[in-house]
Amino acid sequence: MIIASMRSRMEYKLSFIFMFFALLVFYAGQVGVVVLIVTKFHHIAGWTLGEMAFLYGLLVFSQGLTAILFYSLNDFESYMINGDFDRLLVRPLNPLGQIVSSKFEIASMAHFLIGTTALIFGAQKAGIDWTLGKVAYLPVVFIGAVLIQGGIRLAVSAVAFWTTRNSSLVHTVIYSSKEMIMYPVSIYKMWMQVFLTLVFPLAFVNFYPSHYFLNRGAGDLLFHPLIQYLTPLTGTIVFVFGYWLWNQGMVRYQSVGN
């Protein structure tokens, strides 16, 4: 099925090139704002430019991974609206697997370009000493971060089983989650930090694990220092929750009447 989607994608080469550059421009804009702020004030909430870049790199890179895997869920409501989900249910494959493999957004490669650049630049500038532990923990953090963001996307998509339409919710969640953790979570008010830790645990995508990589100590951590290592656990919990909600939704699937 991946081949099938690649094939039909090929026909849209132009749209691919356009998407790719649109993403680049979008992120260039984001980066520009951050650089402007940091150079003006030297740091944000005690975070230097290099540290901010590393934080941002973790976010964008893991977002790229998430987008590659779950991009096709963005338009999940169309499966509900025109009943295309029917077709997935009569094939001998997991419906979720069929959806995530149906579209392959090559343009999300732009995420990797920017993410990698930010990570390398940030690590250099902030002078990260790459111990064995850090080298080993980095991919684990990526996996955890993908599980968190993927689990959230899954849960938000599953809402469509109840409401049919969910695109405004999907877009709000995806875009606001990018915005919310671009900056160190410690700049927010207490309730927001709690929200981003316990309810909508995006702080585990980049903020908490960065403390470990940057040897930042526990100064601006709201909770126990151990929290730096909890990204994979949080990811597992969020993803299991998302998948559970998805399965609950499938039982309630109503199809469409003609």
Add this chain to the structure above:
Amino acid sequence: MNAKQADKTVIKVDNLRREFKVAEAKEGILGSFLNLFSRKERIVKAVDGITFDIGIGEFVGYVGENGAGKSTTIKMLTGILTPTNGSVEVAGIIPYENRIENAFNIGVVFGQRTQLWWDLPARDSFDLLRAIYRLPQERYERNFRELTEALDLSKLLTVPVRKLSLGQRMRCDLAASMLHNPKILFLDEPTIGLDLIAKDAVRKFLKFINHTRDVTIILTTHDMEDIEALCERIIIIDEGTIAYDGSTEKLKQDHIHTKILEVEFHDYNPELENLPMLEVIKSEANKKWLRYNLDGTSMHDIISTLFRDYCVKDLSIHEPKVSDVIKAIYKNGGMERASVND
């Protein structure tokens, strides 16, 4: 159908129900959130307690008017919908619980929607299906050859599905549904919107596979002519309940006493004084649609009088509409449950 086949049941449906909650959805982000918690709901009983068994190799017509509950039943049998109540078993499997296992046993065709990949030529869709159903290469090739020949697909295979006509697409869909040798084939209104030639191709193919492979076929339709041409057994569903389940032959004997005659005259449209037993249902330009009673005058007399006294250009005989059949059943004493083997 013989007795030996009849006791091998492949589909068991027992007191099956499905309700739909129809909501007035609120728009927007806040709306879709609020919809989660509270909404005004109306309950539609689409399928309201149906019971039947179907034996291996049977060809059953599942008939009803629009909104009767045909598609909802098919969706429960194929694992798309979870029943609200009651039980359903297909080849020993509960479809909504074991969707994947069930998928290997069944073929599904929806008249209004293709199972193929819209942007790909049918050939590529078939290849994908081969991979999805994990078909051994040589079995796939044998099926492929047999099906493309039976449905005359050779010229259609390289055209993207979205460019095919409805009839051509339906032929490709039929082939796709049979590639993995399903035991049971579900067809939901496969002839809807097709012209006569395409309908005929579909019917011929269904007859062919019902005979050559021991496939059990359930076909929904609101066209009595499909049933007349194909199904020994008919189940009529009306407002979610079964109005008739029995042999097509018996239904005709007991309840279908009329047929429709469509007559085209040579550039005029006469009053038919010599044929008072014909009820005019519709009259248009030089055509008339006439209902006649099978118990009265013989068909031979009617037609010979027509040709003798009037200038007839063309003539065809139609089965009555489903709605007329249902009316007749209710008039003759309501619910009827004749067994297939009577």
